[in-house]
Each structure stands twice: as C-alpha cells, then as structure tokens.
Amino acid sequence: MANRCTHIPEIMLPREGTDLSKWAVIACDQYTSQPEYWAETDRIVGDAPSTLRLTLPEVYLEDADVAERTAQIHETMRRYIADGTLRTLPAGVVLTERWSGGTCPRRGVVLAVDLEAYEYTPGSASLIRPTEKTVVERIPPRLKVRQGACMELPHIMILIDDPDRSIIEPLFEKTDSFEKLYDTDLMQSGGHITGWFIPKGAETDAIEAGLEALCDRDTFNKKYGCTDAQALLPYAVGDGNHSMATAKAYWEETKKNLTEAEQADHPARYALVEVVNIHDESLIIEPIHRVVFGVAADALLGGLTDFYASQGCKAYVADKAPADAAAHCYPFCSAEKSGIYVVENPKWSIPVATMQTGLDAFVEAHSEVKIDYIHGADVVQSLGTKPGNVGFILPDIAKNDLFRGVVFDGVLPRKTFSMGEAHEKRYYMEAKTIVK
Known part of the structure; x- marks a missing residue:
C-alpha cells in the first residue's frame, strides 16, 4: 500500500x-x-x-x-x-x-x-x-x-x-x-x-x-x-x-x-x-515572539518594507490592523515608536514565515544585528522598548496552520511555536x- x-x-x-x-x-x-x-x-x-x-x-x-x-x-x-x-x-x-x-x-x-x-x-x-x-x-x-x-x-x-x-x-x-x-x-x-x-x-x-x-x-x-x-x-x-x-x-x-x-x-x-x-x-501551541537587538526602529522597519516590496508584498506601519483578513500583522514596540507592522499580499502562508524571512534577510545584510526568540508578550514589551531594540508580537497559531505552513512553505521557520x-x-x- x-x-x-x-x-x-x-x-x-x-x-x-x-x-x-x-x-x-x-x-x-x-x-x-x-x-x-x-x-x-x-x-x-x-x-x-x-x-x-x-x-x-x-x-x-x-x-x-x-x-x-x-x-x-x-x-x-x-x-x-x-x-x-x-x-x-x-x-x-x-x-x-x-x-x-x-x-x-x-x-x-x-x-x-x-x-x-x-x-x-x-x-x-x-x-x-x-x-x-x-x-x-x-x-x-x-x-x-x-x-x-x-x-x-x-x-x-x-x-x-x-x-x-x-x-x-x-x-x-x-x-x-x-x-x-x-x-x-x-x-x-x-x-x-x-x-x-x-x-x-x-x-x-x-x-x-x-x-x-x-x-x-x-x-x-x-x-x-x-x-x-x-x-x-x-x-x-x-x-x-x-x-x-x-x-x-x-x-x-x-x-x-x-x-x-x-x-x-x-x-x-x-x-x-x-x-x-x-x-x-x-x-x-504558543507563538514565539521576536526581539531585534542593535538597530534603530526606523532602519529596521524601512529595511523590512524594502524587502517585502522586492517580494511583491506591500508593507507599512499602521496604528491599527487593517480590515484585510489575509494581511499579516505584528504589533511592535521600540524606544522611539510603536504600532502595527502590516504586510499585505504576503507570499508566505503563515505570519511567522513572513516575519522570519524578512528578519533573516535584514540580519544577513547587517551582521551587527541580533534576533532573540521570546516567550511572553510582557517580556517583548520590556526588552523591545529599550534603546536600540525592536520587539515584534507574533499572532497565535491555529493548530492546522502548522500543517498548512509545511504544506505550502516547506519546513517552518525556526522557533515557530512552542509545544509544552x-x-x-x-x-x-x-x-x-x-x-x-
């Protein structure tokens, strides 16, 4: 069989x-x-x-x-x-x-x-x-x-x-x-x-x-x-x-x-x-959030926006999530600003893949920048608002999104989720x- x-x-x-x-x-x-x-x-x-x-x-x-x-x-x-x-x-x-x-x-x-x-x-x-x-x-x-x-x-x-x-x-x-x-x-x-x-x-x-x-x-x-x-x-x-x-x-x-x-x-x-x-x-199944160290918020957000544009997506900072349910949205915080980072028309099937791919591309071009993977939104808020840091909150993961992510995107990005x-x-x- x-x-x-x-x-x-x-x-x-x-x-x-x-x-x-x-x-x-x-x-x-x-x-x-x-x-x-x-x-x-x-x-x-x-x-x-x-x-x-x-x-x-x-x-x-x-x-x-x-x-x-x-x-x-x-x-x-x-x-x-x-x-x-x-x-x-x-x-x-x-x-x-x-x-x-x-x-x-x-x-x-x-x-x-x-x-x-x-x-x-x-x-x-x-x-x-x-x-x-x-x-x-x-x-x-x-x-x-x-x-x-x-x-x-x-x-x-x-x-x-x-x-x-x-x-x-x-x-x-x-x-x-x-x-x-x-x-x-x-x-x-x-x-x-x-x-x-x-x-x-x-x-x-x-x-x-x-x-x-x-x-x-x-x-x-x-x-x-x-x-x-x-x-x-x-x-x-x-x-x-x-x-x-x-x-x-x-x-x-x-x-x-x-x-x-x-x-x-x-x-x-x-x-x-x-x-x-x-x-x-x-x-x-809990999402694992991201904090980026050693970068100004404008530099990181600008770099991400350029990267997503090169991938055929539209990305921008907003005060609240758009009505478009297909958009991937990430509340972010830093010492200078906070808001929602939005990626419309994402080419990746689950939000964590969209964010991780963009961050990986940025870090590859800026070797002094580091990413850490954080459990708990309160820790992201505490770390992300320190000067030189930016924190991103990732959305909850629907259980069948794990399978969908592997089906459409191949293996999931590292630190996608925590299970127990x-x-x-x-x-x-x-x-x-x-x-x-």
Whole structure:
C-alpha cells in the first residue's frame, strides 16, 4: 500500500515488578543547560533498572568521556536483554495517556513508522516530514550513540491533523478491554502516565486504516485549500526530529549491505514513535515572539518594507490592523515608536514565515544585528522598548496552520511555536530492537 507509513512493532518493556518511576526518564534533549537536573535523576535512579542507563543525556554530548559513556550504554542494552530486565511483547501498539499538570491528558499511540517514508532534506515531498529545519550538524554525534546500539527508545512525537478526532480518541472509550501495561508517576515533575496494550489485529488494522485515510487526496486538498501540486503531509514530526533524522541516517547506512528482501522487514527500517493528534486538548501551541537587538526602529522597519516590496508584498506601519483578513500583522514596540507592522499580499502562508524571512534577510545584510526568540508578550514589551531594540508580537497559531505552513512553505521557520514545557516532553518507557 503506497501510503501506508506505519508498522505494528514488537515493543519491549521492563519485566513486571520493575519500579517504573525510576525506569522512565525524560527525553535526552531536555535540560541541556541544567546538569543539576541530570545529577538529581542519577541520584533518584541509583542502581535500579532505568532508561537513564540506555540513553545519553545531551548535556554530556561534548564531554571528554562521551565514548566511554556510549560503550557503557551499549553494554547495558545487551545486559538488560540477556538478564530479562526487558521483555518483548507480541506485535501490537501501546495506547498512552499522560497527565502532566494541565486540565486534560495527552493521548497517543506508540507504534512504528517506516523511515523510507521520511525525509528531512529541504523541499522533500515525503509523507513524514519535519515541521522545522533539521540541523544536519547535529546528527553525527547522535549517530555515534546509535551505532553499536541493539535497541532504540523513542522520544519522537509525530503529529496528525485529525480535527474529527476519529483515530486515537475513540480508543480511550475501550480501555477496559485492553491489558494495562503500566500506570506510574514520572519523576522530576513529569506527572503520571498509563499505558494499555492493543495486540495486532482488528483494532490495529482500524488504527492503520484511519491513518492511511489522512492521505486521501481529495480530503487533503479540501482541508488545506491546496491542489495536487502540494505534496501530501499526513505526518509531521513535532518533537524529536533530530532523533528521527539520526534513525534515518542509521537506516541509510545499514541498508547498503542488505538485499531488497532483507530491507523489507529489517527492524532498523522502522522507528518507534508516539502519534498524537494536533487537536488533542493537552497540546497548547504558543507563538514565539521576536526581539531585534542593535538597530534603530526606523532602519529596521524601512529595511523590512524594502524587502517585502522586492517580494511583491506591500508593507507599512499602521496604528491599527487593517480590515484585510489575509494581511499579516505584528504589533511592535521600540524606544522611539510603536504600532502595527502590516504586510499585505504576503507570499508566505503563515505570519511567522513572513516575519522570519524578512528578519533573516535584514540580519544577513547587517551582521551587527541580533534576533532573540521570546516567550511572553510582557517580556517583548520590556526588552523591545529599550534603546536600540525592536520587539515584534507574533499572532497565535491555529493548530492546522502548522500543517498548512509545511504544506505550502516547506519546513517552518525556526522557533515557530512552542509545544509544552520541558517537563511535559516525552519520557522514555518503551523500547524496540534495531538489529536482526
């Protein structure tokens, strides 16, 4: 089936009786400037079986002993399999519900996706694509950890755009009929997580069919107001893209030595992920604002206006937003002036792409100017009104605009949106083999 990107894996979990509050540890790419977080995690775990011993927190990625740490990880992986710390479930998926402090839980399905259907290169038309630009320089150090590993533990979250909530959400009405795999608190303010096992069969067939239906061309065109010229995008990598890119690089390396038949079912071809509906109520998507440092307001606004004119847009400063709903508008502040910066007839589909492209062009021509990416309009107001600074408030992002942005503009600009706080990021729980 051309548009089937999913695979029902054989998932590994710790044997019964394991202290899962010590087993589950947050994604390795969090708290990279806070070694004290990881020291405390190490203290909590102690000698207990833990995913801390199977992953390399990126806070240590540039330490002198990274090779020794990596070798130790590979050894622990082999030991956990050999001594039964990890058990392999029959083929199936895990339904997961995570409370991390909000008013509703995040609900997802842990399954595998086909790396043959994923590309991170700019301009890719693959069915699984990143939402933001992949920094290829970040792959090699991560690849060293994966080379020599016999398993993977995912912190990748893949988003689907299912406004009718027809694929994942109905499964939670049937949890009484599924085997409960885990039900545990998560350390370090991670909240609580519950997981149910759905064995390969009619239920997983229905999940895969529902996901495949996201590729229906007529439905897709209607949803995003596009034509067949735009590549289908049923799956967008929301979190863990560099982990996904590393899995892809490892698979490309592995498959060179395999026959076509061997490639078809090789475990490294499939990456374990959590699939979450972008319309899940727990996903709060917040805009990230911009403050520009080292520039006079008139110089920056004039430079932006010239740039947009060169792109066939009309840009100007106004006291209030125009009636034109298609215009992209940004309240701005500086020590000298404030108002609304308006771009009419924008060639980019979402406002953040319009603003970031203009700022990038300005900074490229003025190397002394710097941009910072700010959460919270009050911080923009405080910083933006200092002499030599200009702050721009970006509008809220509609959830399906994330998909529209990738469909029409390619990957979204860096720092497009924020999706959850650090402590809400995925914790490692499930594992899957990547070797034959």
